[in-house]
Amino acid sequence: MPQAIIVAHGQPSDPDPAETSLARFAAQVDALTQDVSVHSATLAAPGRLEAVMDDLPSDAVIYPLFMAKGWFVTSALPKRVGNRGLRILDPLGVDPELPTLVCTALREALTSKDWVTEDTDLVIAAHGSGRSRNPSAVTLEFSETLGGLLPFKTLNVGFVEEPPSIADAASGAGAQSLCLPFFACTGGHVLEDVPQELERAGFQGTVLPVVGELPPIQHQIARKLDAAFAAV
Incomplete structure (x- = not known):
């Protein structure tokens, strides 16, 4: 089954509530997809994104839950992805629809x-x-x-x-x-x-x-x- 990760910024000072909220959001999206398994991770939770990516195949995709295609999406996120090969889709805020x-x-x-x-x-x-x-x-x-x-x-x-x-x-x-x-x-x-x-x-x-x-x-x-x- 195709795999995807919804990634958000999160809350550096208190990562857990944002992680829980995003996981709930991802589960709701998962229920709406045709055949994609949807996971979640915030950038603020130490090691969370890496742990999720390491469990997924290299053809998985990342959906950035951000409102702009700025530094977090174009620099911080690719750096965290490294050489894993996961595709980063355009973020929510620049969706033409x-x-x-x-x-x-x-x-x-x-x-x-x-x-x-x-x-x-x-x-x-x-x-x-x-x-x-x-x-x-x-x-x-x-x-x-x-x-x-x-x-x-x-x-x-x-x-x-x-x-x-x-x-x-x-x-x-x-x-x-x-x-x-x-x-x-x-x-x-x-x-x-x-x-x-x-x-x-x-x-x-x-x-x-x-x-x-x-x-x-x-x-x-x-x-x-x-x-x-x-x-x-």
């Missing part, structure tokens, strides 16, 4: 509240980076495409690690507003920084799950894994 998939989830959220898109503010809360423009560029490209698909009243983007801040982006959003955390996993930034910034802005709207946990995403990852082996 991502805006459409997120639109589906946003429409469901709007419908559940009987909200009209044109009367709703959307705040996208993302990581950003003080060292590289790549993460924010991916987020801004995503937001531009999303805005072309759904005509929100306002659509503002804010970052944890670069301006504009999430508080700045959320300032002025009305009670009929949604916040979409543009993150692959629910980690420290989502649990601490994003809520603090929204509180600082006086945000009164609804905070959605992170992009990686929206209902259509696991199905998409399963399709990507099936396709990775169908193309061989």
